[in-house]
Structure formats: C-alpha cells, structure tokens
Amino acid sequence: MTIKISLNPNALSAAERDKKVAEGGFGKYYTDHMVVCEWDEKTGWGTPELKAYGPITLDPATAVFHYGQEIFEGMKAYRQPDGGVALFRPEANAQRFNRSAKRLALPEMPEELFLETVNALVSQDQGWVPNKVGESLYIRPFMIATEVGLGVRPSNKATYILIATPAGAYFDPSKAVTVWISTEYVRAAPGGTGEAKCGGNYAASLVAQKAAAAEGCDQVVWLDAVERKWIEEMGGMNLYFVKGNKVVTPKLTGTLLPGITRDSILSVARDLGYETEEVMLSVDDWKNGIASGEISETFACGTAAVVSPIGAAKSKWGTWVTGDGNPGKITMKIRETLLGIQHGQIEDKYGWVKRVK
C-alpha cells in the first residue's frame, strides 16, 4: 500500500508552528496535514491520501449524521531523548479499531494500512510533536459511515480520517479529581457497545457528565447496568485502586472499554514490585475500603491524561476521600514509569515503543 502525498502548500512556518505548540492546551490546533481513505463495499479500501488539514464536505443525508455509525481511536506520539519520535503500542490501537469496526458494522481496516497512515502523518508533521516529557502529539483516527440515504442499514461506504493535535502537559499534581458515582445513568449494558470506542457511547454519557458537574464533581464513575453496584470506569478512562502492595482494576466484563493504558499498567505495576488483580469491585468495597484504610489510593488511566489521581468520590451513599485527597505515592510512581517508557527514558522491555521514521 502506498500513500498518495499531496503536501499542504500553506503549511505553517516552523516559527509559527512552534509558537502554537508552545501554547500547550489540548485540541486547539491541528497539524498541517490529515490522511483520508475511502472504503466502498464493492471495491474495498482505496488509496489513502495525505493532504492539507481542512474541512470536509458531506451530503446532509449521509448516514453518520442520522444513525451515529462512527468509531475512533486515541493514541500519541512522544518525543524521544535523541530528538526522534515514537508511538506507544500502535498495533494495539489498530486491533481495537477493528474490534470497534466490527461491532458498529463498519469495515475492518488491514492493520498495516492503519499503521502506515499513522506513521505517514506523524512523520510528515513531526515538527508538531512537543519536546517535554508529559507533552505529546495526540492522534485521532476515526471512521464514519458515508452512504447517502436515510434507510437504516449498515453503510456500504465509509471514510477513514486521521488527524493530530499537540497536547500540552495538563497534569496538575496538586489537583486530584472528584468523581460522581452515577446511579441514574449507565454507560454500557451487556450486549451493547461498551467495549467499542464509538462516538455514540460518549453522546449518551454527556448528560451524566452534566449531572456530575451539578454535584460539584469533575467526572462520572459508571456502574454496571444490571445491578448498579459494580464499578466499571470513570468518564473515558479505566480505574485502579491501591490496596497495600496490590494494584487492583475492575475486570473486563464486556461492558468496559479495554484500555491500552490499563493493560500496560498491569505489567508496569508488576515490574515495580506490586501485585496486580483484575476483579469485580463494588461501590461498597470502595466505600468500606476507604473507611478501613485498606484502599490507600485511587486513580484513573487513559492515553490522554496517562494517570489521573482521584481524591474524592461522591454518591447517593455519601462522600469519601482517598488518603489526604492528594495524589498517592504509588499512583505517581506508576505514572512516572509509564511516561518514562513512552519517552524512551526507561527501558522498554516489552517492545511497546515504535519509532517513526
């Protein structure tokens, strides 16, 4: 597969670009290019094209606008000590993208094609990758159903698009997040789309995010749909609990999104000498664990924020504060180790870090 390259004649100068990258933040600026690849049921995937970043034009009757047939991924490129750039476990994103595609009745994409588009965009726009540890270039591959028509059926056309945005270090160690445990809304039910990374999951979650904000909380914690007692996730991140020397995360039951950060932490924590466990954990376990001191730290994890300490949880069963409300020692140790591996400062014994040429 070769990518058609149509360079942006209006790409920013290095000085203009560096100024934007230095501003930090997240999602304010996009790089000079994007990659677009079209799929048709009859002819399969076409040739991907790397071209100037910019608006796309779609017929108002395009399927994605009406029935939400869309999936996405989130991954990052990290600056390395020698000035080069690397991706973190990109093949895991490619594989998850295909699992999401299957669930949303969208076409799967050959893993090599997905990886080639990511490498091409990051390579072309590598000047947009920030230099400091904790900063990165956030990469957003997504796919939309593009058949025109209001009939409800799996689309016979799809468009894959890849964009990237510089992400500053928005981690503030003095601020642990406060979460609202939602019992009114659920994110995912058995047989639903909880395991897929699709926009629809997020669309359905926003009202709960609003409810959390009204309770004075930063994020929602989701419980299982059936018993409304088992802890699943926090917003768009997976959860971890520290119990003594043990690092514990809710088990993947089919309604949780299998995070690549979650999976990486299971290995990183073991390497740091902690035991790890994937279990069913109830709200009672959490509340009582805090009261007895058994749970000493709680954090959320995902590609965007890496690791986010949780200071307090609020729910209809009351409010509880973890430790002194500040980020825990083990939380910070895991965060620093993972960041160190991603930035090429700590040995990558699993072959997770993939150089971009």
Ligand SMILES: *Cc1c(COP(=O)(O)O)cnc(C)c1O
């Ligand atoms: C993307 C996502 C995560 C985190 O996955 P990572 O691969 O670690 O970035 C967790 N939960 C939800 C709902 C997500 O969409």
